[in-house]
Amino acid sequence: MKIDDVATKFEALGNPTRLKIYRALVRAGEAGTPVGRLQERLKIAPSTLSHHLKTLVTAGLIRQVREATTLNCHANYDVMRGLMDFMVAECCADAVESKDTKSAA
Amino acid sequence: MKIDDVATKFEALGNPTRLKIYRALVRAGEAGTPVGRLQERLKIAPSTLSHHLKTLVTAGLIRQVREATTLNCHANYDVMRGLMDFMVAECCADAVESKDTKSAA
DNA sequence: TCGATCATTCTAGTCTGATCGAATTATCAA
DNA sequence: TTGATAATTCGATCAGACTAGAATGATCGA
Numbered sequence: 001m002k003i004d005d006v007a008t009k010f011e012a013l014g015n016p017t018r019l020k021i022y023r024a025l026v027r028a029g030e031a032g033t034p035v036g037r038l039q040e041r042l043k044i045a046p047s048t049l050s051h052h053l054k055t056l057v058t059a060g061l062i063r064q065v066r067e068a069t070t071l072n073c074h075a076n077y078d079v080m081r082g083l084m085d086f087m088v089a090e091c092c093a094d095a096v097e098s099k100d101t102k103s104a105a
Numbered sequence: 106m107k108i109d110d111v112a113t114k115f116e117a118l119g120n121p122t123r124l125k126i127y128r129a130l131v132r133a134g135e136a137g138t139p140v141g142r143l144q145e146r147l148k149i150a151p152s153t154l155s156h157h158l159k160t161l162v163t164a165g166l167i168r169q170v171r172e173a174t175t176l177n178c179h180a181n182y183d184v185m186r187g188l189m190d191f192m193v194a195e196c197c198a199d200a201v202e203s204k205d206t207k208s209a210a
Numbered sequence: 211t212c213g214a215t216c217a218t219t220c221t222a223g224t225c226t227g228a229t230c231g232a233a234t235t236a237t238c239a240a
Numbered sequence: 241t242t243g244a245t246a247a248t249t250c251g252a253t254c255a256g257a258c259t260a261g262a263a264t265g266a267t268c269g270a
Contacts, residue, residue, distance in 0.1 A: 003121065003124055003125065003128070004121050006124060007118070007119055007120060007121040009119075010115045010116075010118040010124065011116065012119070013112070013115040013119070014112055014113075014115040014116025014117070014118070014119040015112060015116070015258080016108065016109050016112040017258085019108055019112045019115065020108060023108070034216085035216075035217060035218095036215090036216060036217080039216095039217090044259095045259070045261080046216090046217065046218085046260090047217090047219080047260055047261075047262090048258075048259055048260060050218050051219095051257095051258080051259080051260095053217095053218095054218085055257095066267090068216095068267070069215065069216055069217090069266080069268060070216065070217085070267095071216075071217065071218095080192065083192070084189065084192060084193075087185065087189055088189075120228080122228085122229095139246085140247060140248095141246060141247080144247090150229070150230050150231080151246090151247065151248080152229080152232090152247090152248075152249080152250090153228075153229055153230065154247090155247065155248050155249080156227090156230095156248090156249095157228090158247095158248095159248085160227095171236090171237090173237070173238070174236075174237045174245065174246050174247090175237095175245095175246065175247085176246075176247065
C-alpha cells in the first residue's frame, strides 16, 4: 500500500463520526448493517451519514451491497489488515526492536 | 483510549506530509531526528514543517526534546501501540473470527 | 401505476486545515 | 554583546471538509 493511500484511509478514519460508523460496521461482522440502522443508532442526519459513507467507500474501507430496498454496509477487513501491516512493517520495525531492547534492559 | 482521541490521532496521520514525517521519525528509532534534518530530507518549508510537528505533538504521536540549538523529535511508540490495540481490540475481534471462519471454509 | 420507504444528491453556509514568506524567539560560539 | 544558526509564530490566502434541509432517484407492495 502506497503512503498516500494509507494517508487517505487514516484521514477517512480521522473524523469522529466516521470512526464511529466504521467501528459499528466492523463490529457488525459479516452480516453488515443497513444504512437506516446506522442512522437510527448513531443519530446522524441521513444526508450527513450518506456523505460519510461515501468517503469510507471511496477510501476502500467499506463496501455497500444492495439488498432489496436497503443498502447493506460491510467493513473491508482486508483493507484494515493492510493498514495494520503498514503500521507494523513500514513503520514499526525499528520501533519494536528498540522497545524490546529497552524492555529487556 | 477514547474514540475521539483515536480519531484525533488518525486525523493527524491522515495528511500525507505528516504521515511521511511520522514514518521518518518512527524509522529513526530511539535516536530521533532533529527538525532541521527532517526539513532537508522532506523538502518542506520550515513554517509548514513546524505546523505539522505541532499537530503531531498535540495528538501525542511524537515528542520533542531540546538538545542545545536543535530540537530532536521522537515517535511515541506507546501511542502507536495504543492505536494498534484499538484497531485490534475495539474493532477487529469479530473481524478476525469471521476471517478465520472464511479461510477455513 | 400509486404510494411508501430507503437512501442519495444538490445546494448552501460555516469552519477548519494546508501552505508559505516574513518576522520573531531561542541558543550558543566568539 | 554580537553574530550565526535553529526553529517557531504571525499573517494571509486558498482549498476542502462538515453539516443539514430540500429535492431527487430507487425499490417494492398493493
